[in-house]
Amino acid sequence: MTKVTMTINGKSVSGEVEGRTLLSSFLREDLHLTGTHIGCDTSQCGACVVHVDGKPVKSCTMFAAEADGADVATIEGQANEDGSLNVIQAAFQEHHGLQCGFCTPGMVMSAAALLKDNPKPSEAEVREYLEGNICRCTGYHNIVKAIMAASGQDVSAIAAE
Amino acid sequence: MPKDGGIGASTVRREDVRFLTGTGQYCDDMNMFGQTAAVFARSTVANGVIKSIDTSAAEAMPGVLAVFTGEDFVEVGGNPAGWLINSRDGEPMKEPKRPVLAHGKVRHVGDAYAAVIAETVEQAKDAVEAIEADIEELPAIVNMKDALAADHYVHDEIGTNQCFDWGWIEDNRAATDAAIKGAHHVTTLELVNNRLVPNAxxxxxxxxQYNRANDEYVLHTTSQNPHLTRLLISAFVLGIPENKLTVIAPDVGGGFGSKIYHYGEEALVLAAAKKIGRPVKWTADRTEAFLTDAHGRDHVTKIELAMDKDGNFLAFRTETMANVGAYLSNFSTATPTFLHGTLMAGNYTVPNIYVNVKAVFTNTAPVDAYRGAGRPEATFSLERVIDKAAREIGMDPIALRRKNFIKPDQYPFASAAGLEYDSGNYDALMDQMEKVADMAGFEARRKASEKKGKLRGFGVNAYIEACGIAPSNLVGVLGSRVGLYDAATVRVNATGNLSVMVGAHSHGQGHETAFPQVVAEMLGIDPQSIDIVHGDTSKIPFGMGTYGSRSLAVCGSAVVRATEKIINKAKKIAAHMLEASDGDIELKDGVFSVAGTDKSVTFGEVALKAYIPHEFPLEDIEPGLEETAFYDPANFTYPSGAYCCEVEVDPETGKVSVESMTAVDDFGNVINPMIVTGQVHGGLGQGIGQALLENTTYDENGQLLSASYMDYVMPRADDLPFYTVDHSQGNACTHNPLGVKGCGEAGAIGSPPTVVNAVIDALQSGGKNVTHIDMPMTPHRVWSAMQNA
Structure with missing residues (x-):
């Protein structure tokens, strides 16, 4: 067992982990941050995306020990300080960018990373960026629309409802 | 009526907040005190005799608490088929036992033959590796045609690989044969409806969990229908009395059919929790999901369309082989029969229909209902053969469809496939589709594509489906072993807010938002004061759950009936409070008043009076304000639609891109347009996935080659376009109180033939005489078809 210490959503946390413990397992099992989801075992689905030192990472591809000393952000820390939904979260709700909700945390974290690098992405750029996030419910229409809306672009021309 | 949040409002979903903030509670997010882990030993061969299983080494491993094999479940029941199908000769279908754990034989890769319970998942996994199973591999039966000719069987005890040989309608067979024989033109098409993995x-x-003190069990599980799961476990598998078993389906991350069914893992964790006296949890990894979730589709079909010299349809004749896999999943026998054969009239006034379906056992995962369930298979066959026929006789494919559409004045319409359609207007849907898709501009867009070196095609489709499953009396006659009503309890609490307990289960459909819109509209109160309770058999009335686009049409109707009872009783209480006759009481905007006077009481005051019944006419009215209704539909509902899409095909590579997709649907009345549109989007994504990307592939040894997201191509954001969705042409359902038809499956039904028709059109426009390509239309398949044309 190895002791790890990292900052998660602004708070310092420590834990004892095995060498094989994945960051996703550490978050879910040890810290009870169950908003980070596990949807596959091949790092394809993206339900487990978190930010590590500001960069999006599939937390099932990273050992917890590798995140020792890192600054980690998860879905649980994304809302505004008063608890209200942040701009991306609010856009997902406003534009119905989620249905069952299982892929949603990863989608929101990927969207946040995209908009940080590319504040006004085109439709094609959003779609390409989401290549690593699979959603089975929405057909992606409203996810793409929500992310473009969150970037401040006018999405009223994109099909209604 | 509430201006915001009643019927017809695109209210944003209240459930979103927890999902967007990571505070949803899915099954794997929960842990119990003292919890242990279950891991299954699964067959690596498709067909094999279990000679022996030695668990002694596994039992001695660190942390191991128990090891189970099929021997432990010989005395209990099996997981049953929910629908009895009789063959054409009157013989009932073959129903081999489906045990909790494989016993005697393993029958598909992934078939569980043992399970380890240990302190941790890692310990259980290690112990599974230590189980010594001597399994003698037998030749696998994979291909359906081979299976029907084989002299060895998936289930030796039944002596055949054919589950049934079903004819619909057998009395129509001779007339259909004669119509085809005498027809001016017959179009024939052989096609495959590709096997899919639902992939919630x-x-x-x-x-x-098991509580020894009271001999009670609680099962948290990923289910679309907790009461149905409980019924199956109680009545058929483990015999646990229903009053001793609570089944809870908490937040569930999508279903698409795959979570309708009871699976052996549920029975195993229950039995294990009792044996070791501690909670037991099992979570599938994605590979297990691919290997063991019920798959969808997998039909091999020949369809013939007979026409007269003017293009009038005279007959459809269909022969289908339907794969049911290694065991009968709960609705596997209904899907290729009554959810498929009865839809073979489509939207058309065709007088003669005959469908033959042979269901075949193979050494593959069970196959059952997946989004659409039988209806996509019917629509695909019909709409592909119609398109082919239009080309053969030189008629515009839309004109040929319109010529044969059922007309608005023909409802109720008795189809030759045995259903009575209540309402629709297929020409109006087609008109709207032509308009919103800007068909007039297609030729210009085709020229622009050609300038880029691409072939552009236009594809069209008309569909009808039967939803709102289902009238119990009718399905009982047809072989269903369950009723298909639903139920709701409306509980008005003393302070005037409401808890509405529903039998439907929401796993993405937005019931927590849409059902309160209905109740709020009826009572004239704020929808935010109404909460939906679902998914817990200890809290909700016995309903049949969510599948077949039934939640609103069936359970929503139960909500309406229960709310009507609430209004009736509340009016009596109000009448007493206002010293008036209850016939004079009116309810408007949440206020009860005496007609023609200014005397009134609010809904909240009536609620409080019901629970604090001082000066209450107890001889006439019971205290409390809570009502339950069960609703059993009079008929199926019949959503319909006209879809079109435009594709570009790269002639150099065969790659297809969907440039536009338009869905115009008749869902009857719409409660929340935003949610309805989202449901269509999701179906379109899955349908385009089926048409272009997704395929479930077993090799000749029964090994699943597409068992991960590295190999099974899920549609991703950059595979799909923005969609145009329109539901302005609704014709209210005539037989349920909301006039709703159901919207969950339409997109997945209407889109696959639309995409294939468009690709064929593109290739034809490029001078390639390609008449059919099987799905998924991968670049390789499209390119090969072009080379061979």
Whole structure:
């Protein structure tokens, strides 16, 4: 067992982990941050995306020990300080960018990373960026629309409802 | 009526907040005190005799608490088929036992033959590796045609690989044959409806607790229908009395059919929790999901369309082989029969229909209902053969469809496939589709594509489906072993807010938002004061759950009936409070008043009076304000639609891109347009996935080659376009109180033939005489078809 210490959503946390413990397992099992989801075992689905030192990472591809000393952000820390939904979260709700909700945390974290690098992405750029996030419910229409809306672009021309 | 949040409002979903903030509670997010882990030993061969299983080494491993094999479940029941199908000769279908754990034989890769319960998942996994199973591999039966000719069987005891040989309608067979024989033109098409894996993003998970003091069990599980799961476990599998078993389906991460069914893992964790006296949890990994979730589709079909010299349809004749896999999943026998054969009239006034379906056992995962369930198979066959026929006789494919459409004045319409359609207007749908898709501009867009070196095609489709499953009396006659009503309890609390307990289960459909819109509209109160309770058999009335686009049409109707009872009783209480006759009481905007006077009481005051019944006419009215209704539909509902899409095909590579997709649907009345549109989007994504990307592939040894997201091509954001969705042409359902038809499956039904028709059109426009390509239309398949044309 190895002791790890990292900052998660602004708070310092420590834990004892095995060498094989994945960051996703550490978050879910040890810290009870169950908003980070596990949807596959091949790092394809993206339900487990978190930010590590500001960069999006599939937390099932990273050992917890590798995140020792890192600054980690998860879905649980994304809302505004008063608890209200942040701009991306609010856009997902406003534009119905989620249905069952299982892929949603990863989608929101990927969207946040995209908009940080590319504040006004085109439709094609959003779609390409989401290549690593699979959603089975929405057909992606409203996810793409929500992310473009969150970037401040006018999405009223994109099909209604 | 509430201006915001009643019927017709695109209210944003209240459930979103927890999902967007990571505070949803899916099954695997929960842990119990003292919880242990279950891991299954699964067959690596498709067909084999279990000679022996030695668990002694596994039992001695660190942390191991128990090891189960099929021997432990010989005395209990099996997981049953929910629908009895009789063959053409009157013989009932073959129903081999489906045990909790394989016993005697393993029958598909992934078939579980043992399970380890240990302190941790890692310990259980290690112990599974230590189980010594001597399994003698037998030749696998994979291909359906081979299976029907084989002299060895998936289930030796039944002596055949044919589950049934079903004819619909057998009395129509001779007339259909004669119509085809005498027809001016017959178009024939052989096609494959490709096998799909539903792939809800949340893998299955089951967690059981046992309370020895009261001999009670609680099962948390990923289910679309907790009461149905409980009924199956209680009445058929483990015999646990229903009053001793609570089944809870909490937040569930998508279903698409795959979480309708009871699976052996649920029974195993229950039995294990009792044996070791501690909670037991199992969570599937994605590979297990691919290997063991019920798959969808997998039909091999020959369809013939007979026409007269003017293009009038005279007959459809269909022969289908339907794969049911290694065991009968709960609705596997209904899907290729009554959810498929009865839809073979489509939207058309065709007088003669005959469908033959042979269901075939193979050494593959069970196959059952997946989004659409039988209806996509019917629509695909019909709409592909119609398109082919239009080309053969040189008629515009839309004109040929319109010529044969059922007309608005023909409802109720008795189809030759045995259903009575209540309402529709297929020409109006087609008109709207032509308009919103800007068909007039297609030729210009085709020229622009050609300038880029691409072939552009236009494809069209008309569909009808039967939803709102289903009238119990009718399905009982047809072989269903369950009723298909639903139920709701409306509980008005003393302070005037409401808890509405529903039998439907929401796993993405937005019931927590849409059902309160209905109740709020009826009572004239704020929808935010109404909460939906679902998914817990200890809290909700016995309903049949969510599938077949039934939640609103069936359970929503139960909500309406229960709310009507609430209004009736509340009016009596109000009449007493206002010293008036209850016939004079009116309810408007949440206020009860005496007609023609200014005397009134609010809904909240009536609620409080019901629970504090001072000066209450107890001889006439019971205290309290809570009502339950069960609703059994009079008929199926019949959503319909006209879809079109435009594709570009790269002639150099065969790659297809969907440039536009338009869905115009008749869903009857719409409660929340935003949610309805989202449901269509999702179906379109899955349908385009089926048409272009997704395929479930077993090799000749029964090994699943597409068992991960590295190999099974899920549609991703950059595979799909923005869609145009329109539901302005609704014709209210005539037989349920909301006039709703159901919207969950339409997109997945209407889109696959639309995409294939468009690709064929593109290739034809490029001078390639390609008449059919099987799905998924991968670049390789499209390119090969072009080379061979």
């Amino acid at each position: 993003m949340e893998p299955r998970c089951s967690m059981a």
